[in-house]
Amino acid sequence: MSISKLPTEIHGFDLIACGGLPEGRATLIAGSSGSAKTVFAAQFLAAGIMERREPGVFVTFEETPEDLRSNFLGLGWDIASWEAAGLWAFVDVSPEPGEPPIFAGGYDLGALMARVQYAVKKVGARRLVLDALGGVFSQFPDETTVRAELFRLTRSLRGLGVTALITAERGEEYGAVSRYGVEEFVSDNVMILRNVLDEEVRRRTLEILKFRGTDHLKGEWPFTIVPGRGIVAIPLAALQLKQKSSDVR
Amino acid sequence: MSISKLPTEIHGFDLIACGGLPEGRATLIAGSSGSAKTVFAAQFLAAGIMERREPGVFVTFEETPEDLRSNFLGLGWDIASWEAAGLWAFVDVSPEPGEPPIFAGGYDLGALMARVQYAVKKVGARRLVLDALGGVFSQFPDETTVRAELFRLTRSLRGLGVTALITAERGEEYGAVSRYGVEEFVSDNVMILRNVLDEEVRRRTLEILKFRGTDHLKGEWPFTIVPGRGIVAIPLAALQLKQKSSDVR
Amino acid sequence: MSISKLPTEIHGFDLIACGGLPEGRATLIAGSSGSAKTVFAAQFLAAGIMERREPGVFVTFEETPEDLRSNFLGLGWDIASWEAAGLWAFVDVSPEPGEPPIFAGGYDLGALMARVQYAVKKVGARRLVLDALGGVFSQFPDETTVRAELFRLTRSLRGLGVTALITAERGEEYGAVSRYGVEEFVSDNVMILRNVLDEEVRRRTLEILKFRGTDHLKGEWPFTIVPGRGIVAIPLAALQLKQKSSDVR
Amino acid sequence: MSISKLPTEIHGFDLIACGGLPEGRATLIAGSSGSAKTVFAAQFLAAGIMERREPGVFVTFEETPEDLRSNFLGLGWDIASWEAAGLWAFVDVSPEPGEPPIFAGGYDLGALMARVQYAVKKVGARRLVLDALGGVFSQFPDETTVRAELFRLTRSLRGLGVTALITAERGEEYGAVSRYGVEEFVSDNVMILRNVLDEEVRRRTLEILKFRGTDHLKGEWPFTIVPGRGIVAIPLAALQLKQKSSDVR
Amino acid sequence: MSISKLPTEIHGFDLIACGGLPEGRATLIAGSSGSAKTVFAAQFLAAGIMERREPGVFVTFEETPEDLRSNFLGLGWDIASWEAAGLWAFVDVSPEPGEPPIFAGGYDLGALMARVQYAVKKVGARRLVLDALGGVFSQFPDETTVRAELFRLTRSLRGLGVTALITAERGEEYGAVSRYGVEEFVSDNVMILRNVLDEEVRRRTLEILKFRGTDHLKGEWPFTIVPGRGIVAIPLAALQLKQKSSDVR
Amino acid sequence: MSISKLPTEIHGFDLIACGGLPEGRATLIAGSSGSAKTVFAAQFLAAGIMERREPGVFVTFEETPEDLRSNFLGLGWDIASWEAAGLWAFVDVSPEPGEPPIFAGGYDLGALMARVQYAVKKVGARRLVLDALGGVFSQFPDETTVRAELFRLTRSLRGLGVTALITAERGEEYGAVSRYGVEEFVSDNVMILRNVLDEEVRRRTLEILKFRGTDHLKGEWPFTIVPGRGIVAIPLAALQLKQKSSDVR
Numbered sequence A, B, C, D, E, F: 001m002s003i004s005k006l007p008t009e010i011h012g013f014d015l016i017a018c019g020g021l022p023e024g025r026a027t028l029i030a031g032s033s034g035s036a037k038t039v040f041a042a043q044f045l046a047a048g049i050m051e052r053r054e055p056g057v058f059v060t061f062e063e064t065p066e067d068l069r070s071n072f073l074g075l076g077w078d079i080a081s082w083e084a085a086g087l088w089a090f091v092d093v094s095p096e097p098g099e100p101p102i103f104a105g106g107y108d109l110g111a112l113m114a115r116v117q118y119a120v121k122k123v124g125a126r127r128l129v130l131d132a133l134g135g136v137f138s139q140f141p142d143e144t145t146v147r148a149e150l151f152r153l154t155r156s157l158r159g160l161g162v163t164a165l166i167t168a169e170r171g172e173e174y175g176a177v178s179r180y181g182v183e184e185f186v187s188d189n190v191m192i193l194r195n196v197l198d199e200e201v202r203r204r205t206l207e208i209l210k211f212r213g214t215d216h217l218k219g220e221w222p223f224t225i226v227p228g229r230g231i232v233a234i235p236l237a238a239l240q241l242k243q244k245s246s247d248v249r
């Protein structure tokens, strides 16, 4: 069976992705701090709910559900109401206040997967977000373990029948794709969000680096975050837009 | 509840921040040595007192209160008088003369938080500064611990109901945001102060890198330090100002 | 006996390779994530089957045969039918779901070679692919072991009488050829696939870095991936093509 | 009490420093080898003696007093005569000939401070130099210890009531301010001396990076070393002077 | 006795070398993978046989004699016939198939030298090649051992009365001369072969970095590999040739 | 007593050095492989003998006296005859053939100094060369030991009453002055020899980085090695000479 695509309904993005995210698979989003990884991931769920009534699950590793609910009000998404309607579920693996964000006895994939599976079943989720693996990865002793654990995780997600987004950290806007330099190799699909400082002005772009087995537009595409609306990607040839996008928020 | 902003009353800054600092949360300020982190942090309290009579607490990790009082006289702030008036309180965790700046038995977050809480209550503080975490972080064995401890700290601050500023060190003006490359990921809000050497001239800029869940102007904005007044930020398009700002102090 | 070449039948490539890949030897392909290493390797087998009815064996270290079958439908290759016809065989050494991709008791070359040899005999393979050694290499303690094991592996392949392709990871598009900086020295033949970001546009190129004992064109050559067809290399002088190739997918 | 300044009487420097060095505090001078750290430090004492009859103490960690006396004759400073007149005192902590420059049983701050205090009292010193801490720092196991020890040292100096200069090493002319990347953060005041190679010509500049709590001119200022006179700083806008200063010695 | 030169008879090279390689000494050739180190070394022997009937010995550390014989047929050198005629001898220290390329019980210089001496005597060799030391060096624990062992090796070769070529690996085309950064310092004579990627085109150059005690032309000189002939160096001023050499194979 | 200079009589150099090398002190020469450190050092002795009949001692750590005698015949220096005339003496601390260049039981400064002192007395040497310390330094465990040992060595040399040259290795032509980044700080005087590759052409320059306590010309100065004559430095403004010097050998 060939690879099909799930339309994200994120403004402009599905054009760049030639239809959407590879369905039933996981896509890794790498980006620097503030590059809008969490906004993109939340909008993936929000747009699914608003445009296609597809329920979603948001697994949060550092920010609390409470914080996320407040943060996204300003983008027009009333997550609490979706939770009430059984369309959005949080799996909260953020550390307890006063506890270090270190998994007791090490990171336990089995326990995590059980909670995720339960939530996915409960809401009948078609979309899944894991935000952000940075804190988990940093507990692993070396890049071989990062590689192995990310591999196990993406394999395990396959069994859930959902289309997943996983966010991960990177330090520099150009250069190594991901923090440990191995995450992209074990992922089927990789996107990069950038927040580039260029002559004292910040410009946001997104790029699909790899979609295994399927097509997508290449290169960097400008996007902006509109209050009350969220991410709006601009699927026009990037070079022509350069001057215009530089004063985009 | 959506994110609200606390006006800092730092000249020009609230325009760039679209209202001020995210209220009730902590903002991390990263900057090289001499980039004005301590001036910015002190002015956050001073302006709060002078313009809005909001009391503040200043937790100092390296400079003594006595030194800070002298240092800020030249900017027109009579901290001692504010202390007398119950508007400013120091929490002095700078090492004793003759003692190494290493926390006996390791850094004890609980003890620190107790002292901070006491001071916040005593003056009824709405603003809190922690300056500077560099010496504390450097005692941690690895970046995982830096990450975990900063996470715990910012979580603990939430309970105090104050708007907080935390300062941290960085080495180079461009490149990695923070010394350990993880501090920015666990912070809700991140600002950068720069002191850039450009053709033998220094130019100061500030940038808001990330405000989770709320809006802000993007990119670098020039600022200057005026004797008797403190930081004056210039919220005009940075590029046009370039020639002018280069001869700014 | 002088070195002979096996025509790959990959569009345009055999011109650049002055006839094809060195017959009976192994060629190392290094490339970043998404640089089309797996596409190139699969097309080496697919084109052999379609154009010359030469059977092939595909040893997969990370992606499952099932995934690979789906991935390549979109390029027009019905691998399942070839498997049924005895023209394509998978050797699946990808980790079990739920198991870490770490070889129990270390990587066992002997056991791997036995399975490969069996598959090669069964289909009468003339072409062999090993995709991708990154995960295996990352388990070795140092570059000396990477070097020694890759050396042993390529030596062992000699005995099989096949023309082989081995894929390996690299991080940056320019700079060190391979991840550990030694893989290229112990390989008889080395190719590089690049996916270069140039003014926000991606451009794909391939280069033959070394063919021991035989001729090949030098430098980088543009290529594109055409849905339903696969890799199409463009064996024209690269510089003239530059503008044109930049809008190539 | 606000920060006051002690005029150094180094030609041109006090204009750049808006009056001189912060009185009663320590200033760190970082510079590459040959950047004139020792010349600047010695001239701080020499000018104090010649222009204001302020006695000074020079603590030397590597060069012997004997060598320093010879070295500075060529700049017109007869140190021996000032020693005789009770205006200059050396504290010689340079290693014994034949002994390694490693402090037996580790670096003992207490013993050093006792000797410094004795010398300061004896000549009634208002100025103090410590040249150079590189050899001491290199014995410390890590940057945390460098940070802690430098902090203790500058705190201890406060008790002496003198204005102090401490010299430290740096490798590259641009980039990290100091060798360990932490020295500048624990210092109240930081200056950089540069000896830049620019198109095969060397150009000397000085820069005040930070004066906590007080004003100074920003950016790099050219200076030259005049035989028989010492350092002459040129407090004119640096850019205009560029061509002229490049043939300055 | 002053240094004399042995003409290599490699086309064009002896002009650049002001006569040839320093006679009776060893020359180190450093180059990246595919830079033609093995071709140059083999041609040193082949040209000696063809032009001056000087027998040679080729010590091979990784490629088998069988592979080398095939590889060089395409350059017109029938090594097997020279072996039969007693003009060429291999010393095969390549690892056994199935064995790791690690010397049992460590690298044994004495045993190696005995085998080399035997071969040198048998054919009456005047020329000697050791290709390639990369695999041997990588077994040494640190650069001090690399340095010491290379030193011992070149000293031992002196006793054989031959002119020797030793090949070693380097990673980048510019920057550090050799992999460990010490090999060049203990060698009397050092050459660099480069295979530079310049605007998507590869250009080959050779450079003599150091001939202790004797003269040579300085800088980079273009060369090409002509099928049926081997290396042809072009001893004309490099800069003028630049455009022309870029389309050279 | 002020610093006096010993004219080296190396062509052109004494002008750049404002008279010569600081008398009675040691000067460190850092340079890459082939940068002419050994030639400069030998010429310092040879010119002293030829122009001023000042005897000299050459301590050689890696090359044998025999090799050095041959190497310098081509520059017109008959070292053997000077040895016979009691004007030149070697101290040979190069390793025995077959022995590793590692000092048994560690590097023994006392034993070395005894041999040097004996040779200095025997010929009544006024000039001393130590070539090259790279191999010795590489045996030390860390840069602190390199620093301490170099310090001890230069202190010990003071007692001999000679003007000394010490050569040391560096990797890159620009950037860090010396291999360990500390050698220059503990040396009174530092020179750099460069062999810069600039658009495929090599250009040699020398620079005096630091002469403690005395004057010298600043910046890089071109030099060339003339067969039969040795180093000829060109004390004209470097920039004007640039085109001309680029075709200099």
Ligand SMILES: Nc1ncnc2c1ncn2[C@@H]1O[C@H](COP(=O)(O)OP(=O)(O)OP(=O)(O)O)[C@@H](O)[C@H]1O
Residues within 6 Å of the ligand: A031, A032, A033, A034, A035, A036, A037, A038, A039, A040, A071, A073, A074, A075, A132, A169, A225, A226, A227, A228, B184, B185, B186, B187, B209, B210, B211, B212, B213, B214, B215, B216
């Ligand atoms: N309501 C809003 N209106 C406008 N912009 C917003 C709004 N909410 C968020 N943003 C923008 O999005 C940014 C935050 O993005 P986000 O939290 O997704 O980044 P991230 O990549 O997840 O960062 P981190 O790795 O630190 O978690 C803010 O800095 C702000 O610029």
Ligand SMILES: Nc1ncnc2c1ncn2[C@@H]1O[C@H](COP(=O)(O)OP(=O)(O)OP(=O)(O)O)[C@@H](O)[C@H]1O
Residues within 6 Å of the ligand: B031, B032, B033, B034, B035, B036, B037, B038, B039, B040, B071, B073, B074, B075, B132, B169, B225, B226, B227, B228, D184, D185, D186, D209, D210, D211, D212, D213, D214, D215, D216
């Ligand atoms: N009264 C003043 N008048 C003018 N400028 C001042 C005054 N006080 C401080 N400054 C400026 O502010 C700088 C100090 O800034 P500040 O101490 O806030 O830096 P910082 O980022 O906290 O550095 P560190 O990390 O070393 O603590 C001084 O170097 C000076 O340029």
Ligand SMILES: Nc1ncnc2c1ncn2[C@@H]1O[C@H](COP(=O)(O)OP(=O)(O)OP(=O)(O)O)[C@@H](O)[C@H]1O
Residues within 6 Å of the ligand: A184, A185, A186, A187, A209, A210, A211, A212, A213, A214, A215, A216, C031, C032, C033, C034, C035, C036, C037, C038, C039, C040, C071, C073, C074, C075, C132, C169, C225, C226, C227, C228
């Ligand atoms: N059907 C298709 N149509 C168009 N392009 C495709 C198709 N299938 C794959 N591609 C392109 O090929 C890329 C994947 O290449 P491939 O999987 O071979 O990379 P890789 O070098 O093996 O990466 P990794 O190291 O991560 O395994 C996709 O990102 C996509 O751009």
Ligand SMILES: Nc1ncnc2c1ncn2[C@@H]1O[C@H](COP(=O)(O)OP(=O)(O)OP(=O)(O)O)[C@@H](O)[C@H]1O
Residues within 6 Å of the ligand: D031, D032, D033, D034, D035, D036, D037, D038, D039, D040, D071, D073, D074, D075, D132, D169, D225, D226, D227, D228, F184, F185, F186, F209, F210, F211, F212, F213, F214, F215, F216
């Ligand atoms: N009498 C003099 N006349 C002219 N220039 C002099 C004189 N004395 C010293 N100099 C210059 O000053 C330089 C030495 O400076 P100094 O010893 O202060 O450097 P430094 O920064 O202390 O170096 P290090 O870190 O190696 O101790 C000399 O290299 C020389 O260029």
Ligand SMILES: Nc1ncnc2c1ncn2[C@@H]1O[C@H](COP(=O)(O)OP(=O)(O)OP(=O)(O)O)[C@@H](O)[C@H]1O
Residues within 6 Å of the ligand: C184, C185, C186, C187, C209, C210, C211, C212, C213, C214, C215, C216, E031, E032, E033, E034, E035, E036, E037, E038, E039, E040, E071, E073, E074, E075, E132, E169, E225, E226, E227, E228
């Ligand atoms: N018969 C031939 N005709 C044309 N070119 C050839 C021929 N044989 C070899 N070459 C060229 O020489 C290159 C191989 O060079 P060689 O094996 O000497 O490199 P090397 O520096 O020894 O590499 P390594 O370090 O990987 O051993 C080939 O990549 C090819 O470009």
Ligand SMILES: Nc1ncnc2c1ncn2[C@@H]1O[C@H](COP(=O)(O)OP(=O)(O)OP(=O)(O)O)[C@@H](O)[C@H]1O
Residues within 6 Å of the ligand: E184, E185, E186, E187, E209, E210, E211, E212, E213, E214, E215, E216, F031, F032, F033, F034, F035, F036, F037, F038, F039, F040, F071, F073, F074, F075, F132, F169, F225, F226, F227, F228
């Ligand atoms: N007789 C000569 N004629 C011309 N040039 C010569 C002569 N002898 C030496 N040279 C030049 O001097 C260079 C050798 O310089 P030298 O041995 O002094 O370098 P080095 O800096 O000591 O290197 P290393 O660190 O490897 O010992 C030779 O490469 C050559 O270019």
Ligand SMILES: [Mg+2]
Residues within 6 Å of the ligand: A037, A038, A039, A131, A132
């Ligand atoms: Mg986030």
Ligand SMILES: [Mg+2]
Residues within 6 Å of the ligand: B037, B038, B039, B131, B132
């Ligand atoms: Mg501060």
Ligand SMILES: [Mg+2]
Residues within 6 Å of the ligand: C037, C038, C039, C131, C132
């Ligand atoms: Mg792949």
Ligand SMILES: [Mg+2]
Residues within 6 Å of the ligand: D037, D038, D039, D131, D132
């Ligand atoms: Mg000094």
Ligand SMILES: [Mg+2]
Residues within 6 Å of the ligand: E037, E038, E039, E131, E132
């Ligand atoms: Mg080779």
Ligand SMILES: [Mg+2]
Residues within 6 Å of the ligand: F037, F038, F039, F131, F132
């Ligand atoms: Mg030498």
